[in-house]
Amino acid sequence: MGSLKKIVILCLFTACFFSCKIEDKLETKTNIYKEFLNKLQQKGITTGNILVYKKGEVVFKNSSGLRSINPKDSLTLDSQFRLASVSKQFTGMAIMKLKESGKLDYDQKVNTILPEFPYKEITVRHLLHHTSGLTDYERLIDQNWKPEDSTKRYILGNDEIIKEMYRVNPELDFKTGEKWEYSNTGYLFLASIVEKLSGQHFSEFLKEQILDPLKMNNTILYKYQEAADVNMPNRVFGYRKALNQKDLQLNDYNIVNDVRGDGGIYSTLEDLMKWNIALSNHTIIPKKYLDEAFTPGKLNNGEETNYGFGWFIESKTKPRVVFHSGGWVGFGTYLYNEVDAENGFIVLTNNSNNNFRDIVIGFANINRNEAYKIPKFKGETVLAEKILNENIDKGIAYYHEIKKDTLTYEVKESNINQLGYQLLQNGNLEESLRIFKLNIDEYPNSANVYDSYGDALLEKGDSIQALTNFKKCYAMDNTLDYAKDKADKLEEQLNKNK
Numbered sequence: 001m002g003s004l005k006k007i008v009i010l011c012l013f014t015a016c017f018f019s020c021k022i023e024d025k026l027e028t029k030t031n032i033y034k035e036f037l038n039k040l041q042q043k044g045i046t047t048g049n050i051l052v053y054k055k056g057e058v059v060f061k062n063s064s065g066l067r068s069i070n071p072k073d074s075l076t077l078d079s080q081f082r083l084a085s086v087s088k089q090f091t092g093m094a095i096m097k098l099k100e101s102g103k104l105d106y107d108q109k110v111n112t113i114l115p116e117f118p119y120k121e122i123t124v125r126h127l128l129h130h131t132s133g134l135t136d137y138e139r140l141i142d143q144n145w146k147p148e149d150s151t152k153r154y155i156l157g158n159d160e161i162i163k164e165m166y167r168v169n170p171e172l173d174f175k176t177g178e179k180w181e182y183s184n185t186g187y188l189f190l191a192s193i194v195e196k197l198s199g200q201h202f203s204e205f206l207k208e209q210i211l212d213p214l215k216m217n218n219t220i221l222y223k224y225q226e227a228a229d230v231n232m233p234n235r236v237f238g239y240r241k242a243l244n245q246k247d248l249q250l251n252d253y254n255i256v257n258d259v260r261g262d263g264g265i266y267s268t269l270e271d272l273m274k275w276n277i278a279l280s281n282h283t284i285i286p287k288k289y290l291d292e293a294f295t296p297g298k299l300n301n302g303e304e305t306n307y308g309f310g311w312f313i314e315s316k317t318k319p320r321v322v323f324h325s326g327g328w329v330g331f332g333t334y335l336y337n338e339v340d341a342e343n344g345f346i347v348l349t350n351n352s353n354n355n356f357r358d359i360v361i362g363f364a365n366i367n368r369n370e371a372y373k374i375p376k377f378k379g380e381t382v383l384a385e386k387i388l389n390e391n392i393d394k395g396i397a398y399y400h401e402i403k404k405d406t407l408t409y410e411v412k413e414s415n416i417n418q419l420g421y422q423l424l425q426n427g428n429l430e431e432s433l434r435i436f437k438l439n440i441d442e443y444p445n446s447a448n449v450y451d452s453y454g455d456a457l458l459e460k461g462d463s464i465q466a467l468t469n470f471k472k473c474y475a476m477d478n479t480l481d482y483a484k485d486k487a488d489k490l491e492e493q494l495n496k497n498k
Helices: 001-040 084-100 124-129 137-144 157-170 184-198 204-212 267-280 287-294 356-369 378-390 392-402 412-426 427-444 450-462 463-476 479-498
Strands: 048-054 057-064 239-241 247-249 264-268 312-315 319-326 331-338 341-349
Touching: 001 048, 001 057, 001 356, 048 124, 048 267, 048 356, 057 331, 084 124, 084 264, 084 287, 084 319, 084 331, 124 427, 137 157, 137 184, 157 184, 157 239, 239 427, 247 264, 247 463, 264 267, 264 287, 267 341, 331 356, 378 392, 378 412, 392 427, 412 427, 412 450, 450 463, 463 479
Parallel strands: none
Antiparallel strands: 048 057, 048 341, 239 247, 312 319, 319 331, 331 341
């Protein structure tokens, strides 16, 4: 055999060997993904829709759960989920497209685009990077917006919220550029900037400039105020288990459901993979714009944040990694993108999943060839079941049992606090008061537990004790302005009634 022929055969053998090795690794990892999901499902955890891709090719996908509260209506791989804050990267891209076309500069003052915008120092870049200092619009609406009809179920959007923002003209939470603080309000205004400069509704701009070019045919900015269900045949609804852990309840409504820019987009696994790969290949916008988008923002003192133009930045050096999570009423979503390698994974859930974070961390660990962890049973879930199926005394006794079993159960202050509010909303006022008081006994040095107890006392009609607890909360932590606001309003009301 000639030497050239030997070299060719050797090269072919080597290529085949390494190809087989790669395929074996992928198959092994795929089996680990399956094993992880099986173990979660054995614990009663619904995992939603998940996709993993390597070098631009799908290596794993799974769909598990319900599309809504109908037990016969299962999720499919083409189900359309509300992305919540994962939508922010599309808003960032919309701003980048305006920059590309010469219609704005990132360091341009917002009030040069939106003349009524009252904050003179805030730039487009501040909004993108969450360094503006704008107050949270949900808090603004909670404190100031008065519905004309208290019995009507309102759905507010950008127009109503911006009108209220301009009317109230709240102070900034901090001096612009001084710190980083996640801001849904900033991304709401970015959508309004897109509409002002393009002359199009934000949904139309997204469709024309981003979604259609990428053939993301199952992605849409849903217009709640128009109830355009016809555009989403595979729309998924948020739901949750009732406190008794048996019945299912819709969990899909919020008064600000129609806000665009910070959320509101629905999409599928396949479309989101197209999106991630387009970012890797620079097919939607030239590389220089993406490089800036994946660069961490800076504060006034030069300190870097970990946020770009709608993405958290895990690694700013190659191979770069960006990601974003989203949470809104029943939905939990996560998009992970190894930009320079065309690798990533996507998690979409709609069942108000307390284990959503565990699912994401598990897949991230497997992705990094690290061991995954199976989450413990949530203490508040089994506690709620005990309270509603038996009684509050047996529930609290059971709490003291399970908190000792740290290998099996996870019992946390925040989750017990959440249970208290769930009981309150469920009409179980006395049980709610007992759970909030339990949390105070267990975590006496936590300020927030007193605020929560105050809410339940106020619902009971015990304004004096409610005021005492709101004041105690703020005295323990003077950053909790919501407790001070409640105390001030309640004290004013009590003084009027004297």
